[in-house]
Each structure stands twice: as structure tokens, then as C-alpha cells.
Amino acid sequence: MKIYISGLYSGTNPQPGIGVARSLRAAYPDATLVGVEYSNRCSGIHWADFDELWLQRPWDELNLDAYAAEIKEVLDAGALWISGVDLELMWLASVFPEGHRNLLTPSTMALRKISKPAVEAHVGLPVSIPTYISTETPDWELHAFCRQHGWKVWLKGPYYEAVRTASWDVFERVRTLLARAWSTERLFLQTHVSGYEESVCFSAYRGELAGAVYMRKRELTEEGKTWAGDVTEVPAEFVAPLKQMVRDLNWTGGAELEMVRDTGGLLWLLECNPRFPAWIYGSTIAGHNLPALLVESATGVPPARTQTPVSEEFTRVVLEVPVRSQFPLPSLPEPYPGGIGHSLKHPSGTLALAERLHKLHILESNGNGNGNGNGNGNGHHAEPDNVTATIPTVPSSFIADLGAFDFAEMETPSFLFLESTAAALFARAAGQAAKLTSETTKVTNAYSIKTNPDERLIKLALESNFLAEAISLLEVQKALKTGFKPEQVILNGPGKWWPQGLLPTSPIHAVFCDSLADLRRVVASVERKELQAKIVGVRLRTPTVGSRFGIPVYTPEELEKLVAAIGTLPTDSAFGIHFHMASSNIGVRQWWHLYESMLRWCRSIETLSGRRIECLDVGGGWFPDDWQTDSGDQFAAAVARARQFLPHVVQVISEPGKAMAQPSTALAMRLLELEESAEGEIKEAVVDGSIAELPMHFFQPHRILHRDSQTGEWRALGRGKTPLLGRLCMEHDIVAWNVELPEGASAGDLLVFCDAGAYDRSMSYVFGRG
Amino acid sequence: MSLAEGNELREVNETDLVDVGGAMAKWEHFPASAILHHGKPCCRVAREWIFSTDYSQLNGENPLTGPRWLRLKYKWGASVWPISWCEAVRQKTLDCGALASMANEVFVMRGVKSYPAQFIQQYTEEATRHWRESWTDGNASDHWIKDDLIYHEGCAVVVREGEIRLWDASAGWWMNPKQFGGYGGLVALRVFAPQAEFSWGAHRIAPGRWQRIQNERQGLALASAG
Structure with missing residues (x-):
């Protein structure tokens, strides 16, 4: 009996070849085990259980047709083949569409039905699929997905790799890296599930289950790979649906x-790997030799x-083994000048294989390319490609407001105040506060001046019965100048007394102390009648x-x-508590x-x-869409909860923050220059806007509109391959990484970056303007 | 434990070699630890801080999540008893009784049923000698040590009707219901609960009395090294 075993990589993220060989050696001591590898850098080739080695050139050098013919010859001669490499077995499925009695790998149909993230075949198993979304959907929606799941999300490649992306800038960076590595834009984001990792491992031949085990990870590497585990029988509720699957x-x-x-x-299925796991010999130790059962079933x-x-x-140890004399260690690659390390990842050319299989459309037929759409664990497969789905939706009020501007005369870059959009937002907030107000509890909005100190917004806030929240006395003065009265002002933040001498002499609405020292200062000011x-x-x-x-309560002493x-606080004022955290x-x-x-x-x-706590001031930093989506029942429930916990509360102040300001302003800029590739694609474009006007670019996406220079029509830009480079001489001044400029786009065309009315506006800076 | 005899390995059930019966007798009348309340603001502040902090630390996760933050806040070590809430929260180290008592109250405050649980665990005489010296240095009693066995405390948390999980508040983990004996193995358990019987994995636990924990490894065949 001769058995070819591939996947011998034995680094920190090992392949299963060694474990499969050890298991088969234990069961079939006289079998000839042939190790198959694509790099002499993979240490598993030196494992003593292999009688022979079939060392191929890395995948980027291999002649796939010739290799396929050689494998067929081997199989026809009676040898078995157990693959430990996902991409290799996908390729083999395409080489042998009807299968081969000695090829112990799944078919293309089977692979398609277990492809990530939907794992269509899981229906019937007592598991759910964590919610996911394809990265082909617009950035606007991807950002919403991340916010919704508290940024506890993983960006996953189609075959291997998962990276936690805890912020937008990390997500953008990792997306670029993974897309480049795996030659596809079709990645997906999936929610994190906290818990303990478990596996069901099985072997089967032609639809008949040969054996299965259940494994709980008991020690993990830093990469989350199994280091120790316990192996038992598969739970009863799993057996029947597993057999059926x-x-x-x-x-x-x-x-x-x-x-x-x-x-x-609850069990959440992360993925179904179409091969034995690297810990497979742990199962053999427990008396369940699944590779041997597979061979027995086949032969x-x-x-x-x-x-x-x-x-x-079982557990793992690190072993040193002698190097086979006929395969001496290769030289270590030279570190790149100025680089760190030797870049030894994927020595067998797995990335090159992915690229080649994409070009041959083999991965698409395995279902791994078709990740468009999103899912919530219902097992339904993704929607087919849909070009329009990749273009973000832009509210019609934005387009209507843009109609008020004369762009022909406009110097760019220029901020555009979207008047009706802003008015509608404040009106909605005012209506909501009125709706939530009850006989016992008044709900009031407050406008955070720092978010955008544009007088038009402050005036809208005043007209919409907002209070004005200031973090400095300069902001207080601006509110007063715009028409607010002192009793409509809330003073907050660590530097609220700056600059001296501008504190109103008549009572303000509220002051919240940011530290115990601040509290002592407030008490003293009140006693001196300086502050009311x-x-x-x-x-x-x-x-x-x-x-x-804020004042920490990290310890009981605090x-x-x-x-x-x-x-010590004055008793002739009401007492309130403020908290603020940006939900975005x-x-x-x-x-x-x-x-x-x-x-x-508070309780x-x-x-x-x-x-008694009579006032609760809640700061949100809400992303506009979240605030509008959740503004109904959830806010009503929140007010009710406040009353439930704090029965003396008579006022709840809500600070929606950027939910008010962000949609109210856009940024117009013009294309300055377009660089085309030899194929006529726009490689990159330079604009007259920059990160100086869009400092939030690193933290949130902006929806971008292009104005047709002939018709004046606005069109939202989807994801493409063109980076928009800002005008500044700064390396990181790239205001968008991947957009699809319309055909015929040319220098002088107008672009409008929406959603720039909050900290983009208030924190924009002067740079490169002379 | 495996004893080498010639070329064979002979599996020995270690719990047969240790004096579990003697240990159960030694700790038969040990009550589960309870932290005192002075009935004054000092202890009220301490308890409010514990419960509010726990809710913050829970981070919106399932209330059955173990309060591992307690172990992060307090190093495991000797405590001098009796101890009150206002004293306990200010310590840098707490023993298993104090940590278990806090964790138990935290679970209950979350609305989860939780009961005091007492464990007898096996370690080695080297380990227990070391602990004995540390406790003596800290002017704390070493009554919880007997040979290579220790008395330990945790929480029996009801996860479903009639089913418990055991939270080891000192280690910050759930105890494995599959016990194999040996170092760190649970050899006996007592749960203080009003209910008649619980299941813990494959074990049936009758509250109010010490009971031995069966070793899972007994069912396995012996491996040959020959």
C-alpha cells in the first residue's frame, strides 16, 4: 500500500501531513508513506515516518498540467492521495471532476457547499453561523456592520487568514493586504463569538461516515491554533445530522x-475545513485513528x-529532528534592505497558487469567490454579483441641497452646508424629544458646539429647543452671541473655565465637574457667588x-x-450626572x-x-444612521430605564453629537489630474481636496458623488481600483483608497465628499495654503 | 500516573493512593466562607462598588460569564479571617474563600443562581509545602492543607434547571467535569444548596455532603510502551 500525503508545513500554523503520517504509520506499519511538499523549507519533509518524498517545485513554478498527469499516473497505479492543503484539494477537484477511487478528497460540489462564510451544508447540524458581510458591499455599510457589532469583527480571507479589525483604519489596511495576497476583493467580515473552541473531525468515503471525534481546545497558541485538547465521542445530537451531511x-x-x-x-460554526486538522494524531492517541479509517474505507x-x-x-511539544541528507537545509533569504525578518511565510507558494487558480476560475467554481451579500446564519447562500449593490445609497436630500450651489463659480475645496438636510435633522430630534417627554421627565436635546461651531447649526439648535453644550467659555460666548440665554447653556469638559473672565453672571443650566479638583473649584465658585x-x-x-x-470609580476608594x-455640592442646585462615550x-x-x-x-x-439625581446628561457621539435607526423604541425604553433606576430624575439631556452635524455639510473638490495605465484604466487621480479638510478620513468612510460635467447629474461612486490622492505633500494624504471613477472622468470634474459636517469640519486645518 | 515496570506502563488510579476519606473527615465541619458586613456605609460602599464594577466588566455578555475580573483585581494569596467587605475590597491578595464568596454574590446579583462549593484537590507535597510556608509567613492559617491535598472553594452556578457548572474564582476558570485525577485534579466536592440533586457533566451531585469525584480515565485501556 502506497499513500501520498501532502501538507507537511510544520511551523506555528501547521498543516496536517505529519499527523496523518503518524496515524497511518501506527495503523499500517508496512505501508509506504510518501510525503508531498512544494518547498524544501517545510520542515515536515524531514519527518521520519515518510519512506519517500515527492518534493515539487513551489506552486508558482509548477506546470499544473504536467503535475496533474503525474498525479493521475500515481493514482492509476493504485496509490492513495490524502491532501492536507485546501487550495491543492480544490485544484485536484477540478482536475478530477468525476473523482478517482484513490483520490481521498472531496468533490467540487462538496467544496462549494462548505465554502466560507455561509457553509451551506451546515443546515441540520446543531450550529449557527456568525453574522457576516461581504467586503464587496459599500464601505458605508461595512462601517455600519462594524459599529453594530462593536468592532468585534474579523476580516477573513476566502481560504486562510483572519485578522481582527478593531477600527476603520485597521480594516482598510488589512483589506488591502488580504486582497493583494489572495488575488481577490472578495473577503468578508464576520462577527466575533466569545467562547471556547471545539471541533468535530470526521473522515468519510463516498458519502459514508467512517469515523468522527469531538475535540475541545484546551491550550491555544497566540495565533489561536490548537496546542492541547481533549478528544471524545461526538455528541449524540451531532451524529445523525453529520451522517446526513x-x-x-x-x-x-x-x-x-x-x-x-x-x-x-450555543455552538457557532466558523468554518468547515475540507481536510484533516493538524492535531489529527491527538485523535489517534485517544483511540480514534480517522486517517486509518479513511484508508480502510477506500481499500x-x-x-x-x-x-x-x-x-x-493530548498536547504538543517542540521537537528537533535530523535533516534528511538528500534534502539539506536551504539558505536563508537575505533580509530586504532596511527590513526586519526573512519573509518566510508561504514558502510553498500558496499565494501564487491562489492567483493561478483564480485565473483558471477554479476557485469561483468551488464557491469561494462568490461571497457577495451578507448573512445572519440562516444558511442561505450569497446573492450573485450585483454591481449596483456596491454603490452606496446617498439620501435624496443631499442631492436636492446640492442643487442650490453654483459650482461653476465655486473655488474648491469648499465646504457645502446642506440646508434642508440639516433642518430636517434638527426638526426630527426636536420632535423625538417632545415625544419622549412625559409628565415626570422632560427630555431635552443639547447641541455640542465643538462638533461643528457653524453658526447656522447653532441657530438651528436654538430654534429646535436644544440646549447648548460648551467645553470652553469661548464656546459659551458663541452660543450667547447666536441667541442662547445663559440658562440654556451646559458647561462641560476639563478646560471649561478657559479663558478666564467670560463666565456669564446669570445662572447657566448645568455644569458638570470633570475631576475632584474641578468639583472643589465649582463648590468654591458657587460659594463666592461667581458661578450660578x-x-x-x-x-x-x-x-x-x-x-x-470624568471622575473615575475604578477603585472602592475612588x-x-x-x-x-x-x-459638599451646593444644595440649592439640583444634582446631575453626565457620561459620554462615542457610540461610533x-x-x-x-x-x-x-x-x-x-x-x-448612578443608583x-x-x-x-x-x-437625589435629578438630571441625567447622556452624550452619544452617535453615527447619524445609528441614531436615526435606533431613535424610536430604544430611546423610549432608555428613558423608561432611567426612571426605573433613578426615580427622582426630572430631566434627561441627550447629546446626539455628530448625528446632527455630520450629514449637514459636504466637501466639494475637483479632480486635478488623472494617471492612466497602459490598458487605459485610471491608475490614480489627484484632487484639490486633502486630509486637511477630511481629518476623519481615517476613522469613517465618506460617500462620494461625482458630477457629470455635461449633464450636471450626480452619481455615487462605488468601489474600484483608483486611489484619490490629496493635494498635500504628505504621504498619507490619500482621501479615498479604492473608487471607481466613471468613464470619461477628467481633470476639472467635481467630486463631493458627503458626511463631512462633524469633526471633519471642526477639526480641519490649514496646511499647504501659503 | 504511570509506573514503569519493565517495558510496560501500568496505569494507576492516583486517588486510590491519597487519603481522600481522611481529607473529607478533616473538612467535614468546614462552613463555606462568608465575608462579613459591618452594617455601615463602609461595607455598603464596598458592595456597591463590587456589583457596579461587575456589571461594567460584564460588557454586555451573558450573565453566566465567569467574573474573571475579580482574579485580575486580586491576586490569590493568604487572607486573614474574619474579613469584612470594606476590608476585602481593599486587599491586594485574597484567598479562595474570599474570592469564591465575592464571585458567588456577584452571580446572585446578576440574577444567576449560585451556591457555595467546596473542593478537595490533589497537588503534590512539594506544592503544598510551599503553600504552607507562604501562609505561615502571612500569619494565616494553613488548615486548608493536608498532605498533598488541599481544601478549596468556588461557586456552583446553575446553568439550567438541575445542572451546575463549577466556577473556580481563584483560577478564573470553569472546572472540567471530566476529571482524570492527578495534579490539580478534583477528588471530592461539596455544594451547599437547597435543591435535592444537580448534574455536573456526567456526575450526580447531592448537595450538603462531601462526595468523591469519579476518575474518567478508568475506562481507557492501557498503553504499551513495549
Whole structure:
């Protein structure tokens, strides 16, 4: 019996070849085991269980047709082939569309049905699929997905690799790297599931399950790979659906269902690997030799030695083995000048194989390319390609407001105030506050001046019954100048007394102390009659909140000091508590948890200090879409919860922050220059805008409109291959990485970056203007 | 443990070699640890801080999530008993009784049913000698050590009707219901709960009394090294 085994890489993210060889050697001591590898850099070629080695040139050098013929010859001669490389077995499935009795790998149909992330074949198994979205959807929606899931998301390649992307800039960087590495834009984002990792590993031949085990990871490497585990029988509820799945797929070969069990006990399927896992010898140690069962099923030859169980638990060690004399170690590549390390990843040319298979459309037929659409674990496969789905939706009010501008005379870059859009946002917020106000609790909006100090917005806030929230006395003065009265002003932040001498003499609405020192200053100012405020309160900084603002309660001592300090606050003012955290940074779900957490802290403080909390000031930093989506029942429930925890609250102040300002302003810029490739594609374009006008570019996407110079029509730009380079002589001044400029786009064309009305506007800076 | 005899490995059930019965007798009348409340603001502040912090730390996850943050905040070590809430929260180190008692209250405050649980675990005489010296240096009692066995405390958390999981608040992990004996192995368990019986993995646990934990490895055949 001769068995070819591929996938011998034995680094920190090992392939299964060594484990398969050890298992087969244990069962078939006289079999000839042939190790197949594509680089002499893979240390597994030196493993002593291999009787022979079939060392091929790396995938980028291999002649695939000739190699396919050689493999056919080997199989026809009676040898078996067990593949440990995902891309290799996808290619083999295309080489042998009807299969081969000795090729112990799954078919193209089976591979398509287990392709990530939907894993269509999972239906029937007691598992769910974590929510995911294709990166082919517009950036605007990808950002929304990340916010919705608290930035606990993984960006995953179509075959290998998953990288946690905790912020927009990380996501953009990793997307570029993965797309380049795997020669495809078809990546996907998937939500993280906290829990313990478990696997079901099985082997099957022509739709009949030969054996299966259940493994719980007990130690993991830093990369999350198995280092130790325990192996037991597959749970009863898994057996029947697993058999059915194997039958439906007519599965041949090994496979592993990788799962996470969450705290509530639910199983989430991350992926189905179409091969044995690298820990497969751990299963053999436990008495379940799945590779041997596969060989027995395929050949009818029972193992010469039956495996007796040694232990249900296994672990790994690091071993040094002698190098085979005929395969001496290759030289270490020269580090790149100025580089760090030797760039030894993928020595067998896996990336090159991916590129070649894409060109041959083999991966698409395996289903791995078809990742468009999104899913929520219902098992339905993705929608087919749809060009329009990649273009973001731009609100019609934006387009209507743009009609008010005379672009022919406009110097660019220039901020555009979208008047009706802004008015509608404030009107909606005002209506919402009125709706949420009850007999016992008044709900009031407050406009955060720092978000965008444009007088037109401050005036809209005044007309919409907002309070004005200021973080400096200069901002207070601006609010007063725009028409606010002192009793409509909230003073907040660590530098609220700057600059001296501008504090209004009549009472303001509220002041919130940012530290205990600030609190002492407020108490002293009130005693000296310098400061008068209807509400005097504190800003809280609770545990797990990464913030420099507010009074921390990280330790019991800090809580005790805060409680004591609250006792010194003037009793002729009401007491309030403020908290602020940008939901766009921490995610919507996290924000609501933080709100609940804050209510508990408030209740504790009220109980311990004996001081009634009459005002709750809630800062949001809401992304506009989230604020509008959640503005109904959830806000009503939030007000009800505030009353439930804090029965003396008479006012809830909501600061929607950038939800008001961001959509209100856009940035117009012009194309200055377009660089075309030899094929006529626009390689890159230079614009007269820059990151000086779009400093939030690194934190959020902007929807971009192009104006047809002939018709004046606006068209939203989808994802493409053209980077838009800003006018500044700064390397990172790239205002968009991948856009698709319309055919015929030329220098002088107008682009409008929407969603630039919040910190893009207020934090824009002067640079390169002379 | 495997004893080499010639070319064969003979599997020995280690719990047969240790004095589990003696240990259960030694700790028969040990109550589960409880932190005192002074009935004054000092302890009220401490408890409010613990519970509010726990909710913050839970981060919106399932209430059955183990409060591992307690172990991050407090190093495991000797505590001097009796101890009150206001004293306990200010310590740098807490022993298993204090950590388990805190964790138990935290689970209950989350709305999860949780009961005090006592464990007898096997280590080695080297380990227990080291602990004995550390506890003596800290002027704390070493009554929790007997030969290579230790008395330990945790929480029996009800995850479903009649089913518990055991939270080891000192280690910050759930104990494996599949016990294989040996170093760190759980050899006996006692849960203080009003209910008649619980399941813990394949074990049936009758509350209120010490009971031995069966070793899972007994069912496996022996491996030959020959």
C-alpha cells in the first residue's frame, strides 16, 4: 500500500501531513508513506515516518498540467492521495471532476457547499453561523456592520487568514493586504463569538461516515491554533445530522468543523475545513485513528495494528529532528534592505497558487469567490454579483441641497452646508424629544458646539429647543452671541473655565465637574457667588471605559471619595450626572450596555450619597444612521430605564453629537489630474481636496458623488481600483483608497465628499495654503 | 500516573493512593466562607462598588460569564479571617474563600443562581509545602492543607434547571467535569444548596455532603510502551 500525503508545513500554523503520517504509520506499519511538499523549507519533509518524498517545485513554478498527469499516473497505479492543503484539494477537484477511487478528497460540489462564510451544508447540524458581510458591499455599510457589532469583527480571507479589525483604519489596511495576497476583493467580515473552541473531525468515503471525534481546545497558541485538547465521542445530537451531511455531500476525505461554544452553550460554526486538522494524531492517541479509517474505507484493507486509546487528552511539544541528507537545509533569504525578518511565510507558494487558480476560475467554481451579500446564519447562500449593490445609497436630500450651489463659480475645496438636510435633522430630534417627554421627565436635546461651531447649526439648535453644550467659555460666548440665554447653556469638559473672565453672571443650566479638583473649584465658585447653575453635577468615568474624562470609580476608594465630594455640592442646585462615550467608536451594542452600566453606577451613587439625581446628561457621539435607526423604541425604553433606576430624575439631556452635524455639510473638490495605465484604466487621480479638510478620513468612510460635467447629474461612486490622492505633500494624504471613477472622468470634474459636517469640519486645518 | 515496570506502563488510579476519606473527615465541619458586613456605609460602599464594577466588566455578555475580573483585581494569596467587605475590597491578595464568596454574590446579583462549593484537590507535597510556608509567613492559617491535598472553594452556578457548572474564582476558570485525577485534579466536592440533586457533566451531585469525584480515565485501556 502506497499513500501520498501532502501538507507537511510544520511551523506555528501547521498543516496536517505529519499527523496523518503518524496515524497511518501506527495503523499500517508496512505501508509506504510518501510525503508531498512544494518547498524544501517545510520542515515536515524531514519527518521520519515518510519512506519517500515527492518534493515539487513551489506552486508558482509548477506546470499544473504536467503535475496533474503525474498525479493521475500515481493514482492509476493504485496509490492513495490524502491532501492536507485546501487550495491543492480544490485544484485536484477540478482536475478530477468525476473523482478517482484513490483520490481521498472531496468533490467540487462538496467544496462549494462548505465554502466560507455561509457553509451551506451546515443546515441540520446543531450550529449557527456568525453574522457576516461581504467586503464587496459599500464601505458605508461595512462601517455600519462594524459599529453594530462593536468592532468585534474579523476580516477573513476566502481560504486562510483572519485578522481582527478593531477600527476603520485597521480594516482598510488589512483589506488591502488580504486582497493583494489572495488575488481577490472578495473577503468578508464576520462577527466575533466569545467562547471556547471545539471541533468535530470526521473522515468519510463516498458519502459514508467512517469515523468522527469531538475535540475541545484546551491550550491555544497566540495565533489561536490548537496546542492541547481533549478528544471524545461526538455528541449524540451531532451524529445523525453529520451522517446526513456527509451523505448529501457524497464526502470523501477528512474534514473538520471548527466551532465556538458561547457562554450560553450555543455552538457557532466558523468554518468547515475540507481536510484533516493538524492535531489529527491527538485523535489517534485517544483511540480514534480517522486517517486509518479513511484508508480502510477506500481499500477494504483493515489496519495491521488497531489503535488502543492512550489518553483522551493530548498536547504538543517542540521537537528537533535530523535533516534528511538528500534534502539539506536551504539558505536563508537575505533580509530586504532596511527590513526586519526573512519573509518566510508561504514558502510553498500558496499565494501564487491562489492567483493561478483564480485565473483558471477554479476557485469561483468551488464557491469561494462568490461571497457577495451578507448573512445572519440562516444558511442561505450569497446573492450573485450585483454591481449596483456596491454603490452606496446617498439620501435624496443631499442631492436636492446640492442643487442650490453654483459650482461653476465655486473655488474648491469648499465646504457645502446642506440646508434642508440639516433642518430636517434638527426638526426630527426636536420632535423625538417632545415625544419622549412625559409628565415626570422632560427630555431635552443639547447641541455640542465643538462638533461643528457653524453658526447656522447653532441657530438651528436654538430654534429646535436644544440646549447648548460648551467645553470652553469661548464656546459659551458663541452660543450667547447666536441667541442662547445663559440658562440654556451646559458647561462641560476639563478646560471649561478657559479663558478666564467670560463666565456669564446669570445662572447657566448645568455644569458638570470633570475631576475632584474641578468639583472643589465649582463648590468654591458657587460659594463666592461667581458661578450660578440650576444643575451642578459630575461626569463619571466607569471601569472598562478607556477615557481620560470624568471622575473615575475604578477603585472602592475612588468611589468613596466621590461620594464624600458629592456631599459638599451646593444644595440649592439640583444634582446631575453626565457620561459620554462615542457610540461610533465602541459600537452600538456596547454603548447601550454602557448606558445600563451607567444607570447602575448612578443608583449606587444616589444610594451611598443620599443625594437625589435629578438630571441625567447622556452624550452619544452617535453615527447619524445609528441614531436615526435606533431613535424610536430604544430611546423610549432608555428613558423608561432611567426612571426605573433613578426615580427622582426630572430631566434627561441627550447629546446626539455628530448625528446632527455630520450629514449637514459636504466637501466639494475637483479632480486635478488623472494617471492612466497602459490598458487605459485610471491608475490614480489627484484632487484639490486633502486630509486637511477630511481629518476623519481615517476613522469613517465618506460617500462620494461625482458630477457629470455635461449633464450636471450626480452619481455615487462605488468601489474600484483608483486611489484619490490629496493635494498635500504628505504621504498619507490619500482621501479615498479604492473608487471607481466613471468613464470619461477628467481633470476639472467635481467630486463631493458627503458626511463631512462633524469633526471633519471642526477639526480641519490649514496646511499647504501659503 | 504511570509506573514503569519493565517495558510496560501500568496505569494507576492516583486517588486510590491519597487519603481522600481522611481529607473529607478533616473538612467535614468546614462552613463555606462568608465575608462579613459591618452594617455601615463602609461595607455598603464596598458592595456597591463590587456589583457596579461587575456589571461594567460584564460588557454586555451573558450573565453566566465567569467574573474573571475579580482574579485580575486580586491576586490569590493568604487572607486573614474574619474579613469584612470594606476590608476585602481593599486587599491586594485574597484567598479562595474570599474570592469564591465575592464571585458567588456577584452571580446572585446578576440574577444567576449560585451556591457555595467546596473542593478537595490533589497537588503534590512539594506544592503544598510551599503553600504552607507562604501562609505561615502571612500569619494565616494553613488548615486548608493536608498532605498533598488541599481544601478549596468556588461557586456552583446553575446553568439550567438541575445542572451546575463549577466556577473556580481563584483560577478564573470553569472546572472540567471530566476529571482524570492527578495534579490539580478534583477528588471530592461539596455544594451547599437547597435543591435535592444537580448534574455536573456526567456526575450526580447531592448537595450538603462531601462526595468523591469519579476518575474518567478508568475506562481507557492501557498503553504499551513495549
